[in-house]
Amino acid sequence: MxxxxxxxxxxxxxxxxxxxxxxxxxxxxxxxxxxxxxxxxxxxxxxxxxxxxxxxxxxxxxxxxxxxxxxxxxxxxxxxxxxxxxxxxxxxxxxxxxxxxxxxxxxxxxxxxxxxxxxxxxxxxxxxxxxxxxxxxxxxxxxxxxxxxxxxxxxxxxxxxxxxxxxxxxxEPNVADFPGIDTWPGLQMHSHNYRTPEAFENKIVILIGNGPSAVDILKEISPLAKQVHLAVRTPSFQMIRVENYANAWQHSMIECALKDGKVVFQDGSIVDADVIIHCTGxxxxxxxxxxxxxxxxxxxxxxxxxxxxxxxxxxxxxxxxxxxxxxxxxxxxxxxxxxxxxxxxxxxxxxxxxxxxxxxxxxxxxxxxxxxxxxxxxxxxxxxxxxxxxxxxxxxxxxxxxxxxITVFSFVEGILHYGENFRDIWDIDKWIQKIDSSD
CATH class of the missing domain: 3.50.50.60 (FAD/NAD(P)-binding domain)
Known part of the structure; x- marks a missing residue:
C-alpha cells in the first residue's frame, strides 16, 4: 500500500x-x-x-x-x-x-x-x-x-x-481588442453568454472567431438574423463555408468600431451592425x-x-x-x-x-x-x-x-473534409474500424 x-x-x-x-x-x-x-x-x-x-x-x-x-x-x-x-x-x-x-x-x-x-x-x-x-x-x-x-x-x-x-x-471570457470597443453603441457579448438564437431575429450580427462556437452560432442564428458577418484571423482556414448561407459573409478581423454603429474590417469592408459576439475563447x-x-x-x-x-x-x-x-x-x-x-x-x-x-x-x-x-x-x-x-x-x-x-488534429482534418454538418454525415465507426484494421 x-x-x-x-x-x-x-x-x-x-x-x-x-x-x-x-x-x-x-x-x-x-x-x-x-x-x-x-x-x-x-x-x-x-x-x-x-x-x-x-x-x-x-x-x-x-x-x-x-x-x-x-x-x-x-x-x-x-x-x-x-x-x-x-x-x-x-x-x-x-x-x-x-x-x-x-x-x-x-x-x-x-x-x-x-x-x-x-x-x-x-x-x-x-x-x-x-x-x-x-x-x-x-x-x-x-x-x-x-x-x-x-x-x-x-x-x-x-x-x-x-x-x-x-x-x-x-x-473567464477572453475578449477581442480593437479601437472603439468601449464606445461602440451596439450590443457586445461573449459566446459564454449565448444560449438561444431568438434575440438575434432581424439583427445584423458580427461573430468574431473561427472555432466551433462561432460556427455553431452562425448556423443557428442565420435563419433568424438579417445578416451575419464572420470576422476571422485566418481567412484561408474555413470550418464553415459562408457562401452556403444567403445572408452570411466572411471578413478579416475588425479594424475598428465607430460611434455611429459602423464596424470597419481590415479588408476595408464596412458593416452597420447591431450586435458583436466575441467567440474568442x-x-x-x-x-x-x-x-x-x-x-x-x-x-x-x-x-x-x-x-x-x-x-x-x-x-x-x-x-x-x-x-x-x-x-x-x-x-x-x-x-x-x-x-x-x-x-x-x-x-x-x-x-x-x-x-x-x-x-x-x-x-x-x-x-x-x-x-x-x-x-x-x-x-x-x-x-x-x-x-x-x-x-x-x-x-x-x-x-x-x-x-x-485519433487525435484532435485528425478530427480537424475530418471536419474540414466533411464540412459543418460533419456530426451527421461522418461515419465514425467505419473510420475507427479502418484504423483498427490497418498495420
Missing part, C-alpha cells in the same frame, strides 16, 4: 471526477468542492447568463457554464470514453455519435454514481481560497463558502496535505489560489508547470488536471489524474525539483524558437500523441494503437 494523504479536489467536472476516482483507487482521503448542485462542470447547462454579457466586470456573479442550449459534442462519444468506462449508447438517451450536452452530462453522472464518487463531493461549496500555510509540512488550507440566503454566505476552512485544481478553463483564471507568486498566469500560460500538471517547487502537493486544450481532452485528463494519484501515493516518482524546472524552461525555449505564442503553451494540437504516450509510459500503460491516429 502506498502513502495515503488527505487531498482536496477543486471542481466536480470531468477532470475533478476522474481525479477523485483515481485518488480513491490509491486509497487517499478525498474531499471534492463543487460550486454547483450537481456534477458535470461545463457540461451542466445553465439557462442563466451573466449581468455583464462581455464578462469583463470583476464584480459580476459568474455563471460557470458556457453551454448554449443546442450544443452538441464536437468529438464523437468513442473519443470521450474512459479507458475502463466506455461512453456507450443507453436506452432513452441520445443515440447520436456526436451527442448533445445532456447525454454527456448523463455519462458523467453515471460515472460518478458507478464509482461511488457522490459521497466525496461537497455540493454548493464555492472555493474562495487555496493557500499554502506551512512550507515545511506542506499544509494547504482550502476556504469555501456556501450561500445561506440571497445576500449572506457562510465560510469554512479545512486543512489538506495536497490540492488538485480541476475547475476548468471556460468561465477563454482565459485561465485562479483568483482563489494564493501561492506567494509561485504560480502565475501570463498571457494564458499557467506556470511554471511541469508537463502541464505540477509546479516544480510545489510538487506534488499542488497539481492541475485539465489545463490542456486542442486535444482529445477526456483521454488526457484521465491519464493526468492517474499520474497525480500515483505520484501522491509514491508508486510513481517525479524527477527532482531542479530537473522539473529545467524541463519547463526547455519547453518554453523550444516554443520561443519555433515562434509559438505564449498563449498556446497548453495547446496539444501538434504534440498530443507525444504527450499522451509520455503519460502512458509514466503509468506503465501500453499506448493504444488508436491514440496515434
Amino acid at each position: 502506498g502513502k495515503i494523504y488527505k487531498v482536496a479536489v477543486v471542481g466536480a467536472g470531468t477532470a475533478g471526477l476522474l481525479t477523485a476516482r483515481e485518488l480513491q483507487r490509491e486509497g487517499h482521503h478525498i474531499t471534492v468542492f463543487e460550486k454547483a448542485g450537481k456534477v458535470g462542470g461545463i457540461w451542466l447547462y445553465n439557462p442563466r447568463v451573466e449581468s455583464d454579457p462581455l464578462g469583463l466586470d470583476p464584480n459580476r456573479e459568474i455563471v460557470h457554464s458556457s453551454l448554449y442550449k443546442s450544443l452538441r459534442a464536437n468529438l464523437p462519444r468513442q473519443a470521450m470514453s474512459f479507458l475502463d468506462y466506455p461512453f456507450v449508447k443507453k436506452e432513452g438517451g441520445d443515440p447520436r455519435t456526436f451527442p448533445g450536452h445532456e447525454e454527456v452530462l448523463r455519462f458523467l453522472d453515471d460515472f460518478a454514481r458507478d464509482f461511488g464518487l457522490m459521497k466525496l463531493i461537497q455540493f454548493g461549496h464555492e472555493v474562495i481560497r487555496v493557500e499554502l500555510v506551512d512550507e515545511l509540512t506542506h499544509e494547504w488550507v482550502v476556504e469555501s463558502r456556501i450561500r445561506k440566503t440571497e445576500s449572506t454566505w457562510e465560510s469554512k476552512e479545512e486543512s489538506f496535505k495536497a490540492v488538485v485544481i480541476c475547475n476548468g478553463n471556460e468561465s 477563454y482565459k485561465y483564471h485562479y483568483p482563489f489560489l494564493k501561492s506567494n507568486g509561485i504560480v502565475t498566469v501570463d498571457d494564458n500560460r499557467v506556470g511554471p508547470m511541469y508537463k502541464h500538471v505540477f509546479p516544480p517547487s510545489l510538487a506534488p502537493w499542488l497539481s492541475f488536471v485539465g489545463l490542456n486544450n486542442r486535444a482529445v481532452v477526456f483521454r488526457v485528463m484521465e491519464l493526468q489524474a492517474r499520474w497525480v494519484a500515483k505520484v501522491l501515493s509514491g508508486t510513481v516518482e517525479l524527477p527532482s525539483e531542479e530537473a522539473m524546472a529545467v524541463s519547463v524552461e526547455e519547453h518554453y525555449s523550444e516554443m520561443e524558437k519555433a515562434g509559438v505564442p505564449k498563449r498556446h503553451t497548453h495547446s496539444l494540437m501538434m504534440e498530443e500523441v507525444e504527450y499522451v504516450t509520455w503519460l502512458a509510459t509514466q503509468l506503465n500503460i501500453k499506448p493504444l494503437k488508436m491514440w496515434k491516429e
